[in-house]
Amino acid sequence: MKIAVLGTGMVGKAIAGRLHELGHTVVIGTRDPAATLARTEPDGMGNPPFSAWRAAHESVAVATLADAAASAELVVNASSGAVSLDLLGLAGADNLAGKVLVDIANPLDFSHGFPPTLFVKDTDSLGEQIQRAFPETKVVKTLNTLNASLMVDPKSLGESSSIFVSGNDSQAKATVVSLLQSFGHDDVIDLGPLETARGTEMLLPIWLRLMGTLGTGTFNFKIVR
């Protein structure tokens, strides 16, 4: 499948790399491709620069947000939640219309320190905000409840764990579930309509505190039943 991944951070790189490995045609979308490719310094978190990742993934194209979205059959929102609506606006409603949008972003607000709070919760969700802003796009919320490496390789935990999907379009969810299964997710729980993304986005407060307690982000929720 032709897939555009919007975002060049840990999540974007992990998803793009895995999709390419699985045989998809992948393009990463970014505001300014030349600037992104020119980065040679580690990012604010100490992660290697995009250019280092790209050198190991030369078959992954890099394009503007609009060109990436226009060329793709399916689009992944791997941006920070605080800028997701802006970035998707730059990608363009026309370029996103009729397509499945996999929304991984979380509505984290770091303006009051760590742990961040959520800038939308309980009576709305970022997934629903995106759906309202792009009504012709089929938004499916998933993968926002675990770290980037486990998103694309959950079996590395050595034990089955759960992943959630929320969305209003059954066919779009079926497409996304297939992708998740190709990543190794063997317990995909369809929570129902996109409204249920309120539940998965509100997992972040405990996720962040568990990361602190366990001293690692390498863990995942399993729904034992």
Next chain:
Amino acid sequence: MKIAVLGTGMVGKAIAGRLHELGHTVVIGTRDPAATLARTEPDGMGNPPFSAWRAAHESVAVATLADAAASAELVVNASSGAVSLDLLGLAGADNLAGKVLVDIANPLDFSHGFPPTLFVKDTDSLGEQIQRAFPETKVVKTLNTLNASLMVDPKSLGESSSIFVSGNDSQAKATVVSLLQSFGHDDVIDLGPLETARGTEMLLPIWLRLMGTLGTGTFNFKIVR
């Protein structure tokens, strides 16, 4: 241990019954003991009346909130979150002073329909509100992330799952962890100070949606790591 359980609903009955079975001296605290014992009709959820439960648990005492709290070494808040502060006020700050208070309540607001929203979240929690209202009491938040029958018998799931504790007093948490282990909890995760109750209380939105999707409340979170 002498334990008071405040609340006569599903949670109160499950906790009181299990503690009694484990050899503790248990008293259930309620606003009006005579009225509680006189109930012969099923509750609003179709559960058997308190009198039916009491007939099978005659060794569990029933007393006013204040008398129950006064007689106990450890107190369990098994009331609805919306009335917890009122009920604990009736139990009396003096009767709660210096004691461990196990807070199981969730800040659910049903005034906007189902699923309920949370009346406090993200920047505060019900556990912290109770701690501020009763500063001489050692509040430990736990057991608010699974249904009543699994609270007291997690092994009935047939597979290990996780339970969380949050609190500011290490000794109080150690007491509560021992009680949890006596119930069968074999993966107790100490999240740290009571502030982390924000994380566990914010699990309710996905818990409620999972109950809808799975068609049962008989499930629990396991942190796979």
